[in-house]
Amino acid sequence: MQAELHNLDGQRLHESIVLRFHALIQQGILKHGAKLPAERVLAEQLKVGRGSVREAIRTLELQGLVVSKHGSGTFINTQSLDAMTTLMTSALGPGGSETQLRDIFEVRHLLEPQLAALAAQRATPADVERLSSILVEQRRQIMEGETGVDADTKFHYALATATHNAALIKVVSAVEDVLRQSRDQSLQQPGRAERSLASHRQILEMVSNRDHHGAREAMEHHLTAVEPSSVFVE
Amino acid sequence: MQAELHNLDGQRLHESIVLRFHALIQQGILKHGAKLPAERVLAEQLKVGRGSVREAIRTLELQGLVVSKHGSGTFINTQSLDAMTTLMTSALGPGGSETQLRDIFEVRHLLEPQLAALAAQRATPADVERLSSILVEQRRQIMEGETGVDADTKFHYALATATHNAALIKVVSAVEDVLRQSRDQSLQQPGRAERSLASHRQILEMVSNRDHHGAREAMEHHLTAVEPSSVFVE
DNA sequence: AAACTTAAAGTGGTCAGACCACTTTTTAAG
DNA sequence: CTTAAAAAGTGGTCTGACCACTTTAAGTTT
Numbered sequence: 001m002q003a004e005l006h007n008l009d010g011q012r013l014h015e016s017i018v019l020r021f022h023a024l025i026q027q028g029i030l031k032h033g034a035k036l037p038a039e040r041v042l043a044e045q046l047k048v049g050r051g052s053v054r055e056a057i058r059t060l061e062l063q064g065l066v067v068s069k070h071g072s073g074t075f076i077n078t079q080s081l082d083a084m085t086t087l088m089t090s091a092l093g094p095g096g097s098e099t100q101l102r103d104i105f106e107v108r109h110l111l112e113p114q115l116a117a118l119a120a121q122r123a124t125p126a127d128v129e130r131l132s133s134i135l136v137e138q139r140r141q142i143m144e145g146e147t148g149v150d151a152d153t154k155f156h157y158a159l160a161t162a163t164h165n166a167a168l169i170k171v172v173s174a175v176e177d178v179l180r181q182s183r184d185q186s187l188q189q190p191g192r193a194e195r196s197l198a199s200h201r202q203i204l205e206m207v208s209n210r211d212h213h214g215a216r217e218a219m220e221h222h223l224t225a226v227e228p229s230s231v232f233v234e
Numbered sequence: 235m236q237a238e239l240h241n242l243d244g245q246r247l248h249e250s251i252v253l254r255f256h257a258l259i260q261q262g263i264l265k266h267g268a269k270l271p272a273e274r275v276l277a278e279q280l281k282v283g284r285g286s287v288r289e290a291i292r293t294l295e296l297q298g299l300v301v302s303k304h305g306s307g308t309f310i311n312t313q314s315l316d317a318m319t320t321l322m323t324s325a326l327g328p329g330g331s332e333t334q335l336r337d338i339f340e341v342r343h344l345l346e347p348q349l350a351a352l353a354a355q356r357a358t359p360a361d362v363e364r365l366s367s368i369l370v371e372q373r374r375q376i377m378e379g380e381t382g383v384d385a386d387t388k389f390h391y392a393l394a395t396a397t398h399n400a401a402l403i404k405v406v407s408a409v410e411d412v413l414r415q416s417r418d419q420s421l422q423q424p425g426r427a428e429r430s431l432a433s434h435r436q437i438l439e440m441v442s443n444r445d446h447h448g449a450r451e452a453m454e455h456h457l458t459a460v461e462p463s464s465v466f467v468e
Numbered sequence: 469a470a471a472c473t474t475a476a477a478g479t480g481g482t483c484a485g486a487c488c489a490c491t492t493t494t495t496a497a498g
Numbered sequence: 499c500t501t502a503a504a505a506a507g508t509g510g511t512c513t514g515a516c517c518a519c520t521t522t523a524a525g526t527t528t
Contacts, residue, residue, distance in 0.1 A: 038509080049482055050484085051481090059292060106401070110402070168340065168344070272478075288480085303479090305478080470527105476521105481517075482515100492505100496501100497502075
C-alpha cells in the first residue's frame with residue numbers, strides 16, 4: 001500500500017558515488033581491467049571521506065562491477081555475469097527491486113504443478129500421512145473461524161518435501177514465505193478457505209494414488225482458485 | 235556466547251561478519267522485523283571497528299537481508315525476494331555435494347522449459363537481439379577453444395530476463411549461479427560445447443517465432459543434452 | 469487529565485587521521 | 499645481470515569525533 005523506496009532526497013552519499021561509477025562504466029569511460037585511483041585519492045577528488053568511498057566500492061564489488069585486491073588496487077570488471085545484470089537493471093530505472101505479487105504467482109504456476117507431479121511419483125507413505133494430518137489441522141482451523149493460512153503454507157511445504165529434492169524444497173519454501181501475508185488476506189474472502197481445503201484434498205488424493213498427471217492438474221486448478229484473481233488484467 | 239570471528243585465508247573481516255549474520259538468520263535466531271543492535275554496540279560485541287560493521291551491514295543491505303533507517307536503526311528483512319535468493323545460494327554454495335547438483339538439474343527441468351515458453355510469448359525485439367548477440371559470443375568462444383560457459387550462462391539468464399518476471403529472473407539466476415562450475419566441466423567433454431550452441435540456436439529460433447510450444451520442447455531437449463547424467467547416453 | 473511543545477537520548481551517516489598487511493616498485497648489494 | 503633488501507603504493511581496519519534524523523521523555527499549556 002505504502003511506497004517504500006522512493007527516497008529521492010534522502011539519498012546516501014555512498015549511493016550517489018555508486019551511481020556516478022555506473023554512469024562512467026556505461027559511458028565506456030571506465031573499461032574492463034582499468035585501475036581505479038587509490039581510495040585516498042578518490043576521496044580527495046570527490047571531496048568525501050574515505051569511509052564513504054569504501055562503502056561505495058563495497059557496493060560496486062557486490063554488484064560484480066569491480067574487484068579489490070589487497071595491496072595492489074581496485075579494478076573494473078565488466079565481464080562478469082553479475083556486472084551485466086547490474087548495469088542492465090541500473091539502466092532500466094531507478095526503482096528498487098520490489099517484486100510484484102503476480103510475478104511470484106507466476107513462478108508458482110510454473111513450479112508447483114510440476115512439483116505436485118513429482119511428489120505423486122515419489123511420496124512415501126510417511127509423506128502422505130503428513131499431508132493428511134496437515135489437512136486435518138487445516139479443517140480444524142477453518143471450523144474455528146481462522147483462515148488456516150498456517151496449514152495452507154505447511155501443505156505446500158510438505159508437498160515439496162515429498163519430492164525428496166533438497167533444492168526444490170528450498171526454492172518452494174522461500175517462495176511460500178514471501179507469500180504468507182498476502183495469502184492470509186486472500187483466504188479471508190468468504191468461501192476461499194473452504195475451497196482451498198477442498199482442492200488440497202483433491203491434490204492429496206492424486207498423490208496417494210500415484211497419479212502424477214492428475215496431481216499436476218489438481219495443483220493447477222488449486223492455484224487458479226486461490227490466486228488474487230481479477231486484480232489487474234494487463 | 236562469544237564465538238570467535240575466525241579469519242580464514244584471505245577472508246576480509248567484514249565478510250566474515252556477513253557470514254555470521256547469514257547463519258543467525260538461517261537458524262531463525264534473527265527473525266523478520268527484528269532490530270539489530272546499534273552499530274557502535276555491534277562493533278564492541280564483535281570486537282571490531284565500526285567501519286567494518288558498517289561495510290558488513292552495507293553488504294547485507296545489498297543482499298536484501300536488512301534495511302537501515304537513518305535515525306531509527308537497522309532491521310532484519312527476510313521477506314524480500316532478494317533475501318530469499320541470497321539465503322538460497324548461501325545455503326546451496328558451501329555444502330555443495332553431488333546429490334544437490336542432481337537436485338538442481340531437476341529444478342531446471344521443472345522450471346526452464348516453462349520459462350522458455352513464457353519467454354517466447356513475451357520476448358521483445360530487444361530481448362531477441364540480446365540473445366542473438368550472446369550466441370555470437372558463444373560461437374566465438376568455442377572457436378577460440380574455450381568452453382563458452384560464460385556465454386552459456388548468460389544465455390539462460392537473458393532468457394529469464396525475456397519473461398519480464400522479476401521473481402523468475404531472481405530464482406533462475408540463483409540456480410544458474412550454483413551451476414556454473416559444474417557446467418564448465420560438462421562443456422569440456424568433446425562435442426558438448428557445439429551441441430549446446432546448436433540447441434541454443436534452436437531455442438532462440440522458437441522464441442523469435444513466438445512458438446512457445448516449440449521453445450518448451452527445445453529447452454527440454456537442451457537440458458537433457460547438457461545434464462551430467464546424459465554422459466552415458468552418448 | 470489530555471494535548472501540545474520542547475529538549476534529550478539513541479542511531480545511522482560522514483569525516484579525519486593513524487596504523488597494519490600485502491603488493492609492487494625501486495634501490496642497493498653481490 | 500641477478501638477487502635481496504628497502505621503499506613506496508594500496509587496500510583493510512581501528513579510533514574518535516561530529517552531523518542529521520528519529521524516537522522518546524520531560525515539560526508546558528489547555
